Amino acid sequence: MEAARRVTLKIDGREIVAREGMTILEAARENGxxxxxxxxxxxxxxxxxxxxxxxxxxxxxxxxxxxxMPVREGMDVATNSERVLESRRTILEFLFAERNHYCMFCxxxxxxxxxxxxxxxxxxxxxxxxxxxxxPVDATSSYMVLxxxxxxxxxxxxxxxxEIAGKQVLNFQNRGAKTLVSKDLNELTDESTCDSCGTCLxxxxxxxxxxxxxxxxxxxxxxxxxxxxxxxxxxxxILCETEVRVADGSLVAIDGVLSSSSVHRGQLxxxxxxxxxxxxxxxxxxxxxxxxxxxxxxTSWEDALERLCGALMASRGTKRQKNVLGLISGGCPAExxxxxxxxxxxxxxxxxxxxxxxxxxTIKKAWEEVGKSFLGLKECSWEKLDQADLxxxxxxxxxxxxxxxxxxxxxxxxxxxxxxxxxxPNPAISSxxxxxxxxxxxxxxxxxxxxxxxxxxxxxxxxxxxxxDLMAQIEGPEQEEKVAFMDxxxxxxxxxxxxxxxxxxxxxxxxxxxxxxxGQISTLRNLMFxxxxxxxxLEGALRLLILKPRGNTMxxxxxxxxxxxxxxxxxxxxxxxxxxxxxxxxxxxxxxTRFLALMTSHLAGPLVERAQVLIPKPTWLEQGGIFLSxxxxxxxQLFPIVDPPEGVRRGWETLLAIxxxxxxxxxxxxxxxxxxxxxxxxGLPSPSRQ
Amino acid sequence: xxxxxxxxxxxxxxxxxxxSFLDLDEALVDILDAIDLTISPITDFKDYEFPxxxxxxxxxxxGNHEQKEIAVKLRKRCKVLMAWGDCxxxxxxxxxxxxxPKEEILSYAYLSTPSSCGGSPPSxxxxxxxxxxxxxxxxxxxxxxxxxxxxxxxxxxxxxxxAVLAGRIESIPVALLHFD
Numbered sequence: 001m002e003a004a005r006r007v008t009l010k011i012d013g014r015e016i017v018a019r020e021g022m023t024i025l026e027a028a029r030e031n032g033x034x035x036x037x038x039x040x041x042x043x044x045x046x047x048x049x050x051x052x053x054x055x056x057x058x059x060x061x062x063x064x065x066x067x068x069m070p071v072r073e074g075m076d077v078a079t080n081s082e083r084v085l086e087s088r089r090t091i092l093e094f095l096f097a098e099r100n101h102y103c104m105f106c107x108x109x110x111x112x113x114x115x116x117x118x119x120x121x122x123x124x125x126x127x128x129x130x131x132x133x134x135x136p137v138d139a140t141s142s143y144m145v146l147x148x149x150x151x152x153x154x155x156x157x158x159x160x161x162x163e164i165a166g167k168q169v170l171n172f173q174n175r176g177a178k179t180l181v182s183k184d185l186n187e188l189t190d191e192s193t194c195d196s197c198g199t200c201l202x203x204x205x206x207x208x209x210x211x212x213x214x215x216x217x218x219x220x221x222x223x224x225x226x227x228x229x230x231x232x233x234x235x236x237x238i239l240c241e242t243e244v245r246v247a248d249g250s251l252v253a254i255d256g257v258l259s260s261s262s263v264h265r266g267q268l269x270x271x272x273x274x275x276x277x278x279x280x281x282x283x284x285x286x287x288x289x290x291x292x293x294x295x296x297x298x299t300s301w302e303d304a305l306e307r308l309c310g311a312l313m314a315s316r317g318t319k320r321q322k323n324v325l326g327l328i329s330g331g332c333p334a335e336x337x338x339x340x341x342x343x344x345x346x347x348x349x350x351x352x353x354x355x356x357x358x359x360x361x362t363i364k365k366a367w368e369e370v371g372k373s374f375l376g377l378k379e380c381s382w383e384k385l386d387q388a389d390l391x392x393x394x395x396x397x398x399x400x401x402x403x404x405x406x407x408x409x410x411x412x413x414x415x416x417x418x419x420x421x422x423x424x425p426n427p428a429i430s431s432x433x434x435x436x437x438x439x440x441x442x443x444x445x446x447x448x449x450x451x452x453x454x455x456x457x458x459x460x461x462x463x464x465x466x467x468x469d470l471m472a473q474i475e476g477p478e479q480e481e482k483v484a485f486m487d488x489x490x491x492x493x494x495x496x497x498x499x500x501x502x503x504x505x506x507x508x509x510x511x512x513x514x515x516x517x518x519g520q521i522s523t524l525r526n527l528m529f530x531x532x533x534x535x536x537x538l539e540g541a542l543r544l545l546i547l548k549p550r551g552n553t554m555x556x557x558x559x560x561x562x563x564x565x566x567x568x569x570x571x572x573x574x575x576x577x578x579x580x581x582x583x584x585x586x587x588x589x590x591x592x593t594r595f596l597a598l599m600t601s602h603l604a605g606p607l608v609e610r611a612q613v614l615i616p617k618p619t620w621l622e623q624g625g626i627f628l629s630x631x632x633x634x635x636x637q638l639f640p641i642v643d644p645p646e647g648v649r650r651g652w653e654t655l656l657a658i659x660x661x662x663x664x665x666x667x668x669x670x671x672x673x674x675x676x677x678x679x680x681x682x683g684l685p686s687p688s689r690q
Numbered sequence: 691x692x693x694x695x696x697x698x699x700x701x702x703x704x705x706x707x708x709x710s711f712l713d714l715d716e717a718l719v720d721i722l723d724a725i726d727l728t729i730s731p732i733t734d735f736k737d738y739e740f741p742x743x744x745x746x747x748x749x750x751x752x753g754n755h756e757q758k759e760i761a762v763k764l765r766k767r768c769k770v771l772m773a774w775g776d777c778x779x780x781x782x783x784x785x786x787x788x789x790x791p792k793e794e795i796l797s798y799a800y801l802s803t804p805s806s807c808g809g810s811p812p813s814x815x816x817x818x819x820x821x822x823x824x825x826x827x828x829x830x831x832x833x834x835x836x837x838x839x840x841x842x843x844x845x846x847x848x849x850x851x852x853a854v855l856a857g858r859i860e861s862i863p864v865a866l867l868h869f870d
Contacts, residue, residue, distance in 0.1 A: 096780075103869035104776050104840035105783055115869060122861050125779050125828060125836040132781075132823055134789030 009075040024066035024077055025053055035079050036088065036117055038095075038205055039154035040067040043258040043266070044163055050154050051091050052117065055079045063087055089121050096123070097130045098177070100149040101206070108207030111226075114152060115206075135180070141189040143196045143212050143274040148180055151208035157181060157200035164258065165199040165267045166411030181208075193431035195403055196270035202255050213277045214252055226252065229641050233272035234331075234551040234620050236402050237630030238382055240268055244621070244641050251277060251621065251642060263383045269403035276621075280582065281604035285645045288614040296614065301649070304613050308577065309661040311595040311612075312348060315574035323574040324350030327590065328561060330550030331581025332651065333625020334635070337555050338678040339655035339667075340579055347664045353565045355578070355586030356549045359516040360562035363546055366524035374532065379631045380508070380541035388412055388543075390419040390504035392497065393428035394527050395444055395520075396512025402547050405510065419504070421497045423447050424514050437494045441514060443485045445523045447494070448515075450486075452526045454498030459533050507534050509544045516546060517587065545631070549587055554632040558682045566591050578607055579651065582619060599651060617651040618644035625652075626678055635684050637675070694744035694855060698730040698774075699764060701757040702784045702824060703750025706841035707775040708732065714844040721848065724855060743768035745854055751777040751784045752825045756818035765831035770854050772835040773827045774847065776869060779838040784824040792820045835859050839868050 004019035011028055018027035023046065028035050039050040048068035055066045056078040063084060066077070078084060095101075095114065103109040135148035153172075158181060161170040169192055173182040183192035201209045227246045232239045233254070241257040254273050258266035287304030288296045315324050326344040328337045337352075344350040354360050370377060385391065385408045398406035410432050412418035420434030425441045428434070439447035486494065501507050509531045515523050524546075531544040548554060556562065565588060566573065576593035580586070582601030590596070590607060598611035601619045608614065617623070624638035644650075649657075652674060659667045668674035679686055700708060708731055714721065728743070729735040738760050740746070746768030752758050765771055776782040787795050796811035827833050837850045846866040853860040 100785070102776070102780070102783060102785070106870075109870040118869070119864055119867050122864055122867065124838050124861050124867060125773070125833070126826070127828075129829055130781060130785070130826070132785060132788040 007071045007073050009071050009073070009077065011077045012079055018071045020071070022071050024055060024057075024064075024069050024071055024075075027071050028066065028077075028079060033079060035066050036120060037067060038113055038117065038152065039156060041156055041159075041203055043260070044156060044159040044203070047155050047159065050095070050152065052088055054084060054087050054091070056081050056084050085121070089123060090127075092117060092121055092123055093126050093128050095152050097126050097128045099131065099133070099135060099151060106150065106207040108150075108210050112207055113205035131177075133177075138183075138189050139212075140191070141194070141196060141212070143270060144189070144198060144201050144209055145212055146181070146183075146189060146209050147207065149208075150206045151181060152206055153179055153181070154205060155181075156203045156205060157209060160199045160203040164203075164265045165197050165407065166265075166415055167193070167195065167197070167407065168414060169194045170200060195399065195407060195431075196274060197267050197403070197407060198270070198273040199256065199267045202258075202273075211253060211274075213274060229639075230257070231624075231638050231641055232627070232636045233268065233276070234333075234627040234636075234638060235271050235276065236269075236404065237548050237551050237554060237628070238264075238402075238404050239551075239627065239629050239634070239636050240264060240272055240404065241266075242268065242272065246642055249642060253277075263386045264404060264408060267404075267407065269407060271403055280602045282602065283645055283648075284600060284603050284614055284616040285648055287616065290612045304615055305654075305658060305661060308575075308597045308613050308615070309658060311575045311597070312344075312577075312658075312662060315348070315350075324348050325565060325573050325576045325591065325593070326350065326352035327355050327565070327576065327578040327586065327588075328352060328556055329355045329578075329580045329586060330548065330553030330556055331620070332552060332579055333620070333623070333638075334552060334555035334559075334628060334678050334682060335625050335652040335674055336579050336655060337552075337559050337561065338681050339652055339659065339674070340577070341559055341561070341681075342667060343655060343659045343662065343664060344577065347659065347662060350575075351563070351565070352559075352561050353563050353588075354553065354556035354561040355580070355588055356553050356556070357562060357564050357588055358519060359513065359549050359587065360553065360557050361564050362516045362519050362521050362524055364557070364562045365521045366528060369521065369525045370528045370532075376540050377528075377532075377536070377542050378540060379544055379546060380537050381629075381631050381633065382408070382545055384508055384537060384541075384543070384545070385409060385412060388418055388506050388508035389416070390421065390500055390507040392501060392507060392509045392530075393420070393422040393424065394448060394509060394511050394523075395424040395441075395514025395516075395518075396422070396428055396510050396547055397424075397426055397514070398428060398510065398512065398547065399430060401513060401549070405545075405547065409510075419500050421500065423451060423494075423497070424512070428510075428512075435493055435497050435500075437490060437497055439490070440485065441518065444514060444518075445520050445526075446485065448523045448526050448530075451494055451498055451501075452530050454495055455501050455530060455533055458498060458502035501530075501534070504534070507531075507543055511544065511546045513547065513549060517549070548630055550581070552627045554628040554630065555626070555682060558628065558632060578611075579617075579655075580605065580607070582617075599654065601648075615654060616645075616648045617654065618648055622648075623650045626675065626682070628682060628684075635679065635682060693724065693726040695728050695741055696725045696730075696745045696747065697728045697740050697743050697764065697768070698732070698747040698749070699738070699760055700731045701748060701750030701760065701778070701827075702753035703775060703777045703782070705731065705749070707749040707778075707837075707847075710839075710841040710844050711774075711847050714848055717844070717848055721851060738763060740764055740767040745770050745772060745851075747772045747774055748778045748827050749774045751781050752821065752827060752830045753784055754818040754820050758821065758830055761827060761830050770834045770859070771827075771831065772837065772850060772854060773833050774837050775842055776838055776840040778827045779836050780869075781824055781826040782840065788823040792822060796820070837862060840870055843868070 007018045037053045039047045046068045048065040053066045054063040138146040158170045229244050243255040245253045256266040256268040286298040289299050326340045341352045391409045422428035423437040427436045531542045572592040575595045577597045580600040596611045597613040598607050599615040621641045622644035624640045746764040773779045800809040800811045
């Protein structure tokens, strides 16, 4: 790109060199000159709506909004002349008088740009009469409240919804003083297409859109100190960068890190921003044991670990070493997955499997089948969504499982005209009318096979001949596909999807838990072949993304914990040791077992009722750890953000203590050693992001 | 010449501003030495026949006819009128009723709240009638000095009072300015 022409101008008497095309505001800020703003936000397009940033140019009678006025050679700008300040104060008073801004009962007080500005400009009263008009409040969402009484119509939320989140839910209705921010065609939040990503909330400069879950911990007053820490959200494997705000040792908010260079541009999803803050029931803060009458009582760490180790030692003497099972949740950090393996598999010759084992087993076996014919293939990154012109969801419901994937898909459809197509029992994106081939869950394998054949007949490149050979090997000679379960309309839609898929330049297949969770190995393999028909992406990546049930599921996969656990009908196990993340219940049925130990953060979930020993552990925000991305290529090392409850030890410290009690040798010596060996087990050099 | 006479009134407010004034603690001694506090909730004189005053101080919004009358009377008798607190300055929390018709408010409060039990809205002619809207003081009379805050800090009150007694009208310094 050609370098922009230099422009010389004067701001407050200072000679400034700017570049052509910059606004006065940008030039001023670049040179450390303060101009207050409200509607302006660096992550959004310029708006020029609130007029707070007015400046005087060349002494002209009319003031201009510096956030939209481009610099010009020789311009003489005054940013704080008496006329400018007077005008700003009046504009600010109008903003206060127009609607109902009462800081004393606003939960956003102390964290409000409008209030900050009133303090900055010393607004100690209003010279204009307040409007005292009533505006509606929309409190239908579980996460956010939209209070129009506190809205200044700066359009930051509207622009954020369009430009960052790409959802275009928010817009304006009415005109003049009756203007309101509205959702869709004036819907309430819970009836709108809003998916509660909260980008609007993050960018709202006032209390018009506020957080529902943490209002009692609002940042009231100037005095309260808020600490901001950077981390990543470990909940789904996308590993979005976040800014976590902590006040008085507790979590107040999780914000996205706005960036035009990241594919999601810094939006978060309802899981990462809100559900992480939800109350998940009482904490487990002390080890507990089951009493003979069935109730639980608190005990010492010493006693709890002794009981667990006693049970593990006893099973070692019985020759039935395979009767020890470790279950690790995909929400736990990789260190815990690694240590559980060291202790139970290497030390006691037992088994360790993921609580998402059925998903992992399906994925593993499908790759093995495809790997027989095509070496070195791998999944693509979620970031490829941005380049897709057709996104095919197979058995996937990303709005439920991976809201960010849903959001980015919809954005691709709205901004770039990508086709959204789905095959499965439920529509993939409820608020977007893509092409949905409705197929009952039990017929999904047949539906996918039919789709694969339909696409293959339409693609006429070299790999197809090879594919036909393969299919013949795998499934016998090709024959007229019977799709009896489909009516003609559905079959027509299937053909349309096939046609569009065949013609698309850059399709992407997204596989969900409808495929992986029900053990449809051949279906997943067929979807891999389907993706293969359109060629590979760079670096041998297939045009295919498999949604994993939990954020760190891929760590368990890499460690080898993908095998299926013994079925519930078999002989009971001696010992089962479950390490959970305290978030969800496992997606497998925990087999019958004589001694069940559970390490978790909360007294919630079905296993609490079954366990003989309960051992506390911190949440991810309290202990951090290594988390692996959804495609398994990138690991992040998260650091603790808040302190765990007193007395709760880190998960890996507890596991190391258990290994020590069992007399195991060769366990990691310290945290650094543990991290290093965990990364080695993951087959990665060192955490690539922090 | 005697000490400057000061009166304070408490209109539609919660007494929080007066409490904040009392929270000046030992600094209060100097202030009370310097002024002659006449009618005030603190002295418990409530006849509102104000003498000629240097400073009149109002806490609370103006929500009924009696309050309006007091405000007007006070304005006539004082050289400097000062508004204390968010209610007097902006209308405050009382303005939450401003978009509901007053009849509806009264019937809700006396008949329909969960704790109402067979009451009726008061109708005695002795009782002051509600205004249609609660107003900030400067929508009723001219105001010279403002001390916002809910409540204003003792320091902000002292700052404003000292300035007025020294014959100056000053804005509250930004460091002391707050609305919550």
